[in-house]
Amino acid sequence: MTERNLPGMSFNEALEEQLARAHWTRREFLRRVAAFGAATALTQLLIACGQAGASATAGAPSTGPTPAGSTTAEATATPAPTPVPSPEDKLFVYNWDAYIGEDTVKQFQDKYGIEVTYDNFPDESTQIGKIQSDGKGGGYDIHYPASTWVPSFVSDGLIQKIDHSLIPNLKNLSTAWQSPAYDPGNAYSVPNFWWTTGYAWDPRDISGSLTSWAELWDPTRKNKMSMLDDLRECFAAGAFRLGLSPNTTSTTELDQILQLLEQQKPLLRFYTATDQITDMINEVVEMAHCWSGDWVQMTYDKPRLKYVIPSEGSIRGNDVMVISSGAPHPIAAHLWIDFNLDGDISAASTNYIGYMGPNDAALPKIDDYIKNDPRLNPPQAVLDELIELEYLKPDDLAEYTDRWNALQA
Amino acid sequence: MTTAEAPAELDGVTAPPREAVARRSGSAATSILVLPGVLWLVAFFLVPLAIMAVVSVGSVDPAGHITLANPGLGNYTHALDPEFIPALLRSIWYATATTILSLGIGYPVAYWISRYGGRHKVLLLILVMLPFWTSYLIRTYAWVMILRDNGVLNSLLLDSGLIDEPIPILNTDVSVILGMTYGFLPYAILPLFVSIDRLDFSMVQAARDLYASGRGAFLHVTLPLTMPGIIAAGLLTFIPALGDFVTPSVLGGAQTTTIAKLVQTIFTAGRDWPYGSALGFLLMGVTIVGTLIALRSLRREVIGASA
Numbered sequence: 001m002t003e004r005n006l007p008g009m010s011f012n013e014a015l016e017e018q019l020a021r022a023h024w025t026r027r028e029f030l031r032r033v034a035a036f037g038a039a040t041a042l043t044q045l046l047i048a049c050g051q052a053g054a055s056a057t058a059g060a061p062s063t064g065p066t067p068a069g070s071t072t073a074e075a076t077a078t079p080a081p082t083p084v085p086s087p088e089d090k091l092f093v094y095n096w097d098a099y100i101g102e103d104t105v106k107q108f109q110d111k112y113g114i115e116v117t118y119d120n121f122p123d124e125s126t127q128i129g130k131i132q133s134d135g136k137g138g139g140y141d142i143h144y145p146a147s148t149w150v151p152s153f154v155s156d157g158l159i160q161k162i163d164h165s166l167i168p169n170l171k172n173l174s175t176a177w178q179s180p181a182y183d184p185g186n187a188y189s190v191p192n193f194w195w196t197t198g199y200a201w202d203p204r205d206i207s208g209s210l211t212s213w214a215e216l217w218d219p220t221r222k223n224k225m226s227m228l229d230d231l232r233e234c235f236a237a238g239a240f241r242l243g244l245s246p247n248t249t250s251t252t253e254l255d256q257i258l259q260l261l262e263q264q265k266p267l268l269r270f271y272t273a274t275d276q277i278t279d280m281i282n283e284v285v286e287m288a289h290c291w292s293g294d295w296v297q298m299t300y301d302k303p304r305l306k307y308v309i310p311s312e313g314s315i316r317g318n319d320v321m322v323i324s325s326g327a328p329h330p331i332a333a334h335l336w337i338d339f340n341l342d343g344d345i346s347a348a349s350t351n352y353i354g355y356m357g358p359n360d361a362a363l364p365k366i367d368d369y370i371k372n373d374p375r376l377n378p379p380q381a382v383l384d385e386l387i388e389l390e391y392l393k394p395d396d397l398a399e400y401t402d403r404w405n406a407l408q409a
Numbered sequence: 410m411t412t413a414e415a416p417a418e419l420d421g422v423t424a425p426p427r428e429a430v431a432r433r434s435g436s437a438a439t440s441i442l443v444l445p446g447v448l449w450l451v452a453f454f455l456v457p458l459a460i461m462a463v464v465s466v467g468s469v470d471p472a473g474h475i476t477l478a479n480p481g482l483g484n485y486t487h488a489l490d491p492e493f494i495p496a497l498l499r500s501i502w503y504a505t506a507t508t509i510l511s512l513g514i515g516y517p518v519a520y521w522i523s524r525y526g527g528r529h530k531v532l533l534l535i536l537v538m539l540p541f542w543t544s545y546l547i548r549t550y551a552w553v554m555i556l557r558d559n560g561v562l563n564s565l566l567l568d569s570g571l572i573d574e575p576i577p578i579l580n581t582d583v584s585v586i587l588g589m590t591y592g593f594l595p596y597a598i599l600p601l602f603v604s605i606d607r608l609d610f611s612m613v614q615a616a617r618d619l620y621a622s623g624r625g626a627f628l629h630v631t632l633p634l635t636m637p638g639i640i641a642a643g644l645l646t647f648i649p650a651l652g653d654f655v656t657p658s659v660l661g662g663a664q665t666t667t668i669a670k671l672v673q674t675i676f677t678a679g680r681d682w683p684y685g686s687a688l689g690f691l692l693m694g695v696t697i698v699g700t701l702i703a704l705r706s707l708r709r710e711v712i713g714a715s716a
Contacts, residue, residue, distance in 0.1 A: 125677040155472055223577060227663075231678050268663035270580050284557050284579070394469040394680065401679035402492070408666040408674070409496035 088329035091336055092117045094130060094140040099193075100340075101349035108339050114332045123274075131158055137324020141333040147182045147318050148391050150189050159188050159322040166334035169341035169361075176380070177358035181388065183320070190337050193355035194318035196378065196386060197233055198309040200276075200295045202302075205286040211311040213241045216289060217260075222267045226279060227289040229271035231404040232389050233315065234261060237289065240312040246387055249396040258403040265407060280305060291317075292376060296354035307375050309382065316386035318358070465686035475682055484687035493668060493688075500667040503582075503657070504650035507589040508597075511646045512639060514590070515597035519638075522598075523606040537598050545592060549659045552588050553579060556660070580662025588660040589650050596649070597642040604638020605631075640707050648696055668692060 093105075097120040105118050119140070121127045127145065130138040137143065137158060145153065153159045164170055164186075173191065183189045199216060205224070216225055216237065227234055236246035238257035248254065269285050276288045281301045288294075295307035321340065323333045339345060343361030350357055351367045356377050363371065370376050378386075392400065466480040522533045540548060555561045556579040563575040578584050608631065616626040632639075654669035661667075672692070675685040 152473055156474070231674070265663055269577075270662040282557060282559055284559075393471055394473055395471070397679060398681060398684075401675060401681065402490075404678075405496075405671045405674060406492040408671060409492055409494070409668075 087112060087114060087331040087335050089113070089332075090115050090117070091142070091329050091332040092119070092140045093142040093336065094119050094121060094127065094138075095142075095144045096120065096127075099144070099353055099355075101345060101352050104340070104345055104349060107345070108336065111339070112332070112335055114329075114335070116336075131324070132156075134326065136326025139326075139328070140324055141327040141329050142336055143322050143324060144192060144319050145322065147180065147189070147191070147320050148389050150182045150320060150322070151391050153322065154183075154188050157325055160325045160327065160330070161187055162190060162323065162337070163334060166331070167338040167341065169338045172341050172343060172346070172359050172361035174358055174360045176383075180318075182391075189320035189322045190341065191358040192319045192321050192340070193350070193353075193357050194316060195292045195355060196309050196375075197228075197236070197289075197291055197315040197317070198295075198307055198375075199287055199289045200280055200298055200305050200307045201287040202280065202283065203304055203306055210306075210308055213237055213310045213312050216287065217241075217264050217267070219267060221287060223269050224285050225267060225287045225289075226269050226276055226285045227264070227271050228276065228291075229273040231400055233289070234271070234404070235400060236315050236387075236389065240310065240314065243312070246315060247390040247392075249392070249399065251399055254399055254403055258407060261407050271408075293353070293355050296370075296376065309375065309378065309386070314386055315389055316383060317388060461686045461689065464683050465690055467683045469681055469683060473680060484684045485691065487684060488688040488691050493671060496666050496668045496671055499665065500651055500669065503586055503589060503653075503667065504647050506586045507593055507650040508643050508647040510586070510590040511594050511597035512601075512642060515594055515601050515642060516639070519598050519601035519605050523602055523608075524610075534599075534602065537595050540595065546655065546659070549588055549592070549656060552584070552591065552660060556584050556587075579660065580665070582665060584660040585657050585665050588656045589653060592653075592656060593646045593650055596645040600641040600645060601635070601638045604635040604641070608634050636707065640704065644700060644703070648700065651696060652692070 091114050093116060095118070105116050108114065109116055121130065124146070127143070128149065130140070131143050131145065131153070132138075135156070135158065143159075150159075167190070170186070170190070173186075177186075177191050179185050180191065199210075199213075201210060201215075206221075215221075216227065218225075227237070232246075235254070235257050238260045239246045239248060239253075241260060242253075242256055244253050244257065248257075272279070276290045277294050277297050279285050280288050280290075280298045290298075290307075292307065292309075295305065298305045321337050323330060323337075327333050340349070341359060343359060344365060346357050346359040346362035347365035350362060350370060351365075354370060354376065356366075356370065374382070463477070464475055465484055466482065467475050467477045468479060468481075468483070470476040470478070518537075522530060522537075526533045553560070557563070558575040558577060558579070560579070562578065563572075566572045567575065612630050612634065613626050616630045617623075621629065652669050654667060654673050657665055657667045657670055672685050672688050675681050675688065679685070
C-alpha cells in the first residue's frame with residue numbers, strides 16, 4: 001500500500017495492479033458497474049418495467065403452477081437435462097445489480113433446465129414498490145428485500161411460507177442464522193448476505209486508528225465528511241454516540257439524537273446513499289459513513305482506505321430471499337433458494353461480490369482475503385454486539401421522518 | 410401603441426379584444442380532433458391527481474396500508490409545519506435564480522438564432538434540443554465530473570496557476586443553480602425563439618425610422634412584443650425548477666436540501682403517502698396561485714395598456 005500524492009498516479013497504479021493480478025479484472029468490472037450504476041439505472045428500470053409487464057401478463061391468468069400448455073411450448077426451446085419433481089419451466093428473479101456470483105444464473109439454468117428471467121433494480125424504493133405493486137410480488141417469484149421488511153411483508157400477505165422439505169440445503173446455515181429475530185425459524189425467508197455499518201477513511205489525510213463515532217463530528221474535518229442519506233442509519237449513529245438504542249421510539253431520545261445530528265450537519269459535505277464509494281475514491285471526502293460492502297468496493301481502487309465498526313456499537317443487517325405470495329413458479333423458486341444455499345455456489349457469490357453469507361458449508365471455499373478480514377468477517381463476539389434495525393410502525397417511523405426532514409430542511 | 414395586435418395573435422382568433430376572446434371553437438370536427446388530447450390529460454393527469462387528492466385526506470394504518478377510515482385534513486395541518494420553511498425558501502431561491510439565468514442566457518441565443526440563423530435555423534434549433542437525446546441523469550453526473558474538487562474545472566484552474574487549492578464548487582448553491590440552469594435552458598430558448606421569430610421586424614424598423622435608438626427600439630418594441638414568449642419561458646423554467654429534486658440530489662450537498670427532496674423522503678423512506686400527497690398538493694396550490702398572479706399582472710401589462 002504505497003502513499004500517493006499525485007492524483008494522476010492512481011490510474012497508473014490501478015493499471016499495474018490489473019496487469020499484476022489477472023483475477024482483479026472481474027472486480028474492476030464490478031467496480032465499474034457500481035460507478036456507472038446510476039447511469040445505467042434508468043435503462044435497467046425500463047428493462048425491469050418491460051420484463052415485469054411481460055411476466056405479469058404471463059403470470060396473471062394463473063397464480064398456481066404454469067399450465068401444461070405453456071410447458072410444451074417452452075420444452076422445445078429448453079429441454080430439461082435433469083428432471084426434478086415437477087418444477088415449473090420458468091423463474092422470475094428480482095435482485096440488486098452485481099449482487100450474485102458471476103455464473104450462478106447460468107449454472108442454475110444448466111442444472112434444472114429452468115429458464116430464469118433475472119432482473120435488477122437500482123434502489124430500494126423501486127424494489128419495495130415492485131413487491132407491493134399488486135399485493136403479491138409484482139409478477140416475480142423471488143425477491144431480495146432487507147430482513148427488516150419481512151414482518152411487514154408477512155402481515156401484508158406479500159410473501160408465502162417456505163416449504164423446508166424442498167430446501168435440504170437449509171442445513172448449511174450456521175446456527176446463528178437458523179432462527180433470526182425478524183423471522184423465527186426462517187418460516188418465510190432465507191438469509192442471503194449480511195453487512196455491517198461503520199465509516200471509511202483515508203489514512204493519507206487522517207493518521208492513527210480511529211474507533212469512535214465521534215470522529216464523524218470532528219469540526220477540523222468540516223466539508224470533508226459524508227453521511228449516508230438514510231434516516232435510520234443516521235439516527236442509529238447518533239443513538240450509539242449517546243448510548244441509546246438505534247430502535248428507540250422515545251420522542252425525548254429522538255429529540256436528543258436530532259440535536260446531535262444538527263450539530264453535525266454544518267460539517268458535512270453531503271448525505272448520500274449512492275455516491276459514497278466514488279467520492280471516497282475521488283478524494284472528494286476523506287471520511288464516509290458507509291456499509292462494509294461499500295468499503296470493499298472502495299478498496300478495489302484505493303487499497304489504502306480503512307474501515308471500522310465503531311466501538312460504541314453499530315448496525316448489522318442482512319437481506320433475505322423470499323417467495324412472493326403470487327409467485328407463478330413456486331417450486332422453481334424453492335429450487336432457486338436451495339441452489340443458492342449450496343456451499344460452492346454461495347462461496348462463489350461471496351468471492352465475487354465481497355459480502356459474507358450465513359453459510360457454514362461455503363466457509364472453506366471463501367477467499368482468504370475476505371474470510372480473514374475482521375472488518376468483513378468480524379468474530380462472533382463483535383457480531384453479537386451489533387444491532388439490527390427493527391421494522392418501525394408507521395406512527396413511530398413518522399416521528400423519525402419528521403425529525404429527519406427538520407434536520408434536512 | 411401597436412400592442413393591440415398581440416392579444417389577437419395570442420389567442421389565434423381574429424376578434425375584438427378582451428371579452429369576445431372566449432374559447433368558443435364550437436364545431437364538431439374540432440371536438441373530435443381535441444378528443445385524444447383531452448383523454449390523455451384525463452387519464453394521465455386528472456385521474457392521478459384525483460387519486461392523490463383522495464389519498465391526501467387518508468392516513469396510514471398500523472400495518473402500513475393507506476386507509477380512508479378517518480378522512481380529515483390532518484395531513485394538511487401537519488404539512489404547514491414551519492420546519493419546511495427553510496427548504497421551501499431555498500427551493501424558491503434556486504428556481505428564481507435558474508429562471509433569471511435561463512432567460513438572460515436564452516433570450517440572446519433565441520434572438521440570434523431567429524435573426525441571424527438564416528437557413529440554418531432548423532439545424533440550430535436541433536442543436537438546442539440535442540442534449541435531450543441523452544438521459545438527464547447522465548448529463549447531471551457529467552457535471553459532477555466537471556465540478557468536483559479534482560474534476561476538469563479545478564484541474565484547469567490549478568494547472569493555469571489561477572488558484573493554489575481546489576475551490577469547492579460541487580455540493581454548493583452554485584453547482585445546484587448551474588446544473589438547473591443547464592437543464593432547463595432549452596425549455597426557455599424554445600418559447601423565446603417562437604415569439605421572437607413571429608415578431609414582425611418591420612415594427613422595429615419603423616421605430617428606428619421614428620428616431621428610436623437601438624436600445625429604445627428594443628425596450629419599447631421588441632421586448633413588449635415578445636413578452637408572451639418571456640412569460641411562457643419563465644413559467645416553463647420556474648415551475649419544474651421549483652419541483653426538481655434530481656439536480657439538488659446529485660449536485661447538491663448537505664446544506665442544499667429542497668422541498669421536493671423532502672416530499673420524496675416522505676414517500677420513500679417515510680412510507681407515508683397521504684402526508685406526502687398533502688404536502689404535494691399544498692406546493693401545487695402555491696405554484697398555481699403564484700402562476701395565476703404572474704400571468705394576470707403580465708397580461709395586464711401586455712394587453713391592458715391598449716384597453
